Amino acid sequence: MHDAPTAVLTEAYTEAEYIADLVRVTKGRIDQQLAHQAVRDSATLPQWLMSLGVRFQPSLRGTLQLGRTNAFFLGGGKALINSEYAAARRLGVEVIYDAEVIDIEMIDAVFRSAKARIGATSITVRARTVVLAAGGFESNLEWLKEIWGAAADNFIIRGTSYNKGGVLKMMLAQGAQQVGDAKQCHAVAIDARAPKFDGGIVTRLDCVSLGIVVNKFGTRFYDEGEDFWPKRYAIWGRLVASQPDQIAYVIIDSKSVGRFMPSVFPALQANTLAELASRLGVPADTLESTVRQYNAAVRPGTFDHTALDDCSTVGLTPPKSHWALPIDTPPFSGYPLRPGITFTYLGLKVDGEARVLMEDGSPANNIFAAGEIMAGNILGEGYVAGVGMMIGTAFGCIAGKGAANQCSRTN
Numbered sequence: 098m099h100d101a102p103t104a105v106l107t108e109a110y111t112e113a114e115y116i117a118d119l120v121r122v123t124k125g126r127i128d129q130q131l132a133h134q135a136v137r138d139s140a141t142l143p144q145w146l147m148s149l150g151v152r153f154q155p156s157l158r159g160t161l162q163l164g165r166t167n168a169f170f171l172g173g174g175k176a177l178i179n180s181e182y183a184a185a186r187r188l189g190v191e192v193i194y195d196a197e198v199i200d201i202e203m204i205d206a207v208f209r210s211a212k213a214r215i216g217a218t219s220i221t222v223r224a225r226t227v228v229l230a231a232g233g234f235e236s237n238l239e240w241l242k243e244i245w246g247a248a249a250d251n252f253i254i255r256g257t258s259y260n261k262g263g264v265l266k267m268m269l270a271q272g273a274q275q276v277g278d279a280k281q282c283h284a285v286a287i288d289a290r291a292p293k294f295d296g297g298i299v300t301r302l303d304c305v306s307l308g309i310v311v312n313k314f315g316t317r318f319y320d321e322g323e324d325f326w327p328k329r330y331a332i333w334g335r336l337v338a339s340q341p342d343q344i345a346y347v348i349i350d351s352k353s354v355g356r357f358m359p360s361v362f363p364a365l366q367a368n369t370l371a372e373l374a375s376r377l378g379v380p381a382d383t384l385e386s387t388v389r390q391y392n393a394a395v396r397p398g399t400f401d402h403t404a405l406d407d408c409s410t411v412g413l414t415p416p417k418s419h420w421a422l423p424i425d426t427p428p429f430s431g432y433p434l435r436p437g438i439t440f441t442y443l444g445l446k447v448d449g450e451a452r453v454l455m456e457d458g459s460p461a462n463n464i465f466a467a468g469e470i471m472a473g474n475i476l477g478e479g480y481v482a483g484v485g486m487m488i489g490t491a492f493g494c495i496a497g498k499g500a501a502n503q504c505s506r507t508n
Contacts (some may be wrong), residue, residue: 098140105143105153105168112136118481122328126477134449135475135491142490143168149184151177162325162403167483174298196220197259198231201267206461226463226503228496229453230489233441233469234262235282236294241438244279251343253287255301255437258294265444265470273461274446274454277473283480284334286310287437289344290362299361302432305333306420307356307402308349309391310434312340315374315383317391322409322419331480334436345434346377348388350426356402364430373429392423440485442473451496463503465496 098112115136119127143153152171156164163169170177182192193215200212210223234240236258241249269275291300306326310333311317319336323329337345349364367373370388374381391413398407402420410417445453445466452460453471468489475488 098136100140103143103168105156106165107156108165110166115139118328119475119484122479122481123475123477124479128474130449131447132475134495135488138491138494139487142487142494145494146177146180146490150180152180163327163482166327166481193220198264198267201264201271203271203461203464206272206455206459206464208461208464225507226500227465228451228493228500229264229268229445229464229466229470230468230493230496231264231470232260232262233282233444233472234265235260235438235441237261245338248338248343251435252284252338253289253291253296253300253435253437254294255285255287255291255296255298255439256294260440260469262441268445268453268464272456273464274456274458275443276446276471277442277444277477279441279443281442281473281476281478282335283331283439283442283476283485284338285330285437285439286333286337286345286347286434288360288362289433289435291435291437296437300437301330301358302347302360302434303330304349304353304357304360304432305330305347307353307422308347308424309388309417310345310347311379311384311387312345313342313379315379315381315387317387317415318345320415320418322417322421324419325405327482330482331439333434334438337434338436343436346379347432347434348373348384348424349430350424351428351430352422352426354430360432362432364432366428366430368427368429370429373431377431377433388424391417391421392425395421395423440469440472442476442478444469444471444473447471447474447492449495450499451492452499463500463507465499467492467496 098110098115099106100109100111102108119132154169154171157169158164196213196215198211199214202209208227210221212219212221236254240262285301287300288302305321309317310321365376367376370385371381374384394410394413396411400406400408405419408421410421447453447466448460451465451467453464453466454460472488
């Protein structure tokens with residue numbers, strides 16, 4: 098949030114507007130107190146990160162409408178992490194890599210130690226306090242299949258293959274309070290040609306709001322222009338997951354080329370819809386009929402991808418509420434879509450000090466949590482661009498301060 102322009106953000110994005118966006122996308126499934134706390138704290142996060150050596154790039158321009166709301170790291174996520182590790186080293190923090198936590202010892206809801214496997218050996222780390230920042234379970238394919246069934250076989254994991262949810266499972270088994278819906282997650286529509294793991298943000302396709310999306314049978318199933326893309330892109334993974342064989346296709350024409358972030362894989366192109374259908378493996382007659390009905394329903398307006406414009410459809414189900422332009426100018430382009438899972442929302446309930454709550458509602462005074470493992474406190478469903486990073490950073494600071502204070506009290 099910011100009440101006035103900053104060095105890397107335009108205009109203002111107030112606490113009230115940020116919270117209103119969160120309430121809308123989560124449909125009210127949100128802990129208001131924790132959400133307000135994180136949003137208020139976000140105002141100071143850029144300056145704090147810069148004090149650690151993190152650098153930001155100038156405000157983003159273009160069709161994603163993010164220059165007012167989102168600060169982007171110069172060099173991306175790897176540069177951010179490298180800067181934070183360097184800062185940790187300067188502070189004397191020892192980092193142990195390739196270490197998998199395999200056991201957490203708790204006595205009467207008090208953390209005692211953690212056991213980690215490093216190669217063929219294991220170590221036990223004892224501490225007066227602990228911060229759990231071990232992520233969700235998005236790369237645990239067996240756990241995903243318990244929830245989604247066979248459909249999970251067609252999911253693509255956008256990030257690391259290491260987020261198996263082991264620490265989350267251990268804590269729940271030892272009486273930590275659960276928060277969030279196991280089926281809710283940050284899931285975007287990504288290029289179906291992406292690798293199973295670690296494809297990253299470049300596999301995301303941002304042209305959905307400029308065209309139409311059809312399933313394997315060539316029929317539409319949701320409003321592609323419902324709202325600004327940063328407030329809707331994270332619902333499209335779950336939408337595609339609900340379609341037969343968890344596959345869909347976004348169709349655009351030449352008018353839309355250059356209006357969205359470039360794709361890492363080239364579009365499949367053709368001079369006719371029938372030829373494009375053949376390349377995509379979609380029934381040609383159905384796709385042609387779908388496009389014909391869509392074009393007939395489009396009502397002319399003033400196209401403006403930076404606003405909720407008046408280009409919409411009339412009498413079409415599902416409608417296209419904004420940015421509806423006829424698909425009539427070859428060459429036609431198509432991209433195959435799969436659900437791309439970023440992180441899961443099932444996690445640990447925390448209080449305003451980031452302390453993990455036990456099933457009886459009492460806090461575990463020396464166990465704190467930050468990041469994906471507790472994001473479900475604020476994200477009951479839905480997403481707005483960047484809020485996962487904001488939650489992780491805000492509650493990382495809260496948890497770090499709480500853990501330091503706890504240590505000082507037990508010295």
